[in-house]
Amino acid sequence: MHNALPSLPAIRAFEAAARLLSFTKAGSELGMTQAAVSYQIKLLEEKLGFPLFHRNARRIELTDKGKQLSLKVIDAFEALREAFYDVRNENDTLLVVSSNTTFALNWLATRLVHFQLANPDIAIRIVPYGPAARPEFLNSDVSISACYAPPKGWCHHRLVDATFTPMLSPELAETIGGVHSAEDILRLPLIDPGDPWWKIWFDKAGIKDVDLSNRPATRMGSQALEANRAIAGQGAGILTPYFCKHALENGLLVQPIDILASIDDEAWYLSYPPANKKSRKVRLFRDWILTELQKDGVLAEQAQKYNA
Known part of the structure; x- marks a missing residue:
């Protein structure tokens, strides 16, 4: 394909070397040897048909075309870094809770402020649902369900008996x-x-x-x-x-x-996928709800430790 990109390892090696003006420093950043960085850039130069660096005895310098290419490549990688940072940061600080309407209105709405005061870095988005709709099991970090059992294999806690x-x-x-x-x-x-x-x-x-x-x-x-x-x-x-x-x-x-x-089998459940088991925001929210229900003396699951 005429407009096909060069290999990503070669582009990554070029971006790091152009930004740091050192094959050795680029290798250290990328977890590669200096020779491996030099080899990837050589492959890139062969594909492009022109040199990207002047290789001097103690240092490297970008050629004119290398400078022209580096400006856009470094900007593109910076945009990628920002995109991944933003997504990761939002994932760490935004907790999406799919909740049965009764639990959302009669419990969360009156108590959520206490969780937020204790954890000001975590934003909460509640997605309530009624019997006519299914809980957003796959589009939330945590689900609180009443009419639907948690998906098979999920971590779950029985909250309040019906x-x-x-x-x-x-x-x-x-x-x-x-x-x-x-x-x-x-x-x-x-x-x-x-x-x-x-x-x-x-x-x-x-x-x-x-x-x-x-x-x-x-x-x-x-x-x-x-x-x-x-x-x-x-x-x-x-x-x-x-x-x-x-x-x-x-x-x-x-x-x-x-x-x-x-x-017997009807209750409000809190559940989340195994992938969220170690999530800080999920653990904080889970432990807070279970502690509050224990204080009220209604927690259906009287576990000493919340190890799910």
């Missing part, structure tokens, strides 16, 4: 004189009655084979959004108490019945 129970606003409870039993829940409008958690909970509460098929169907796609509807008095939601902690403490929601249901 426990659930009905919750509603105090005002809605008062419309029927208070909620005292599971039967009372059925007297109220239900948020997302098609959620399988409802039947599992009613079954545990002693109401078998409950039929919710005739209820108005709504699908918010996120506990965070369903909790907001419950706070607004639009119905009872089947929610995880831990993610509604502040609403419960502030009296915006009530959990009228102590019965909690769960599904």
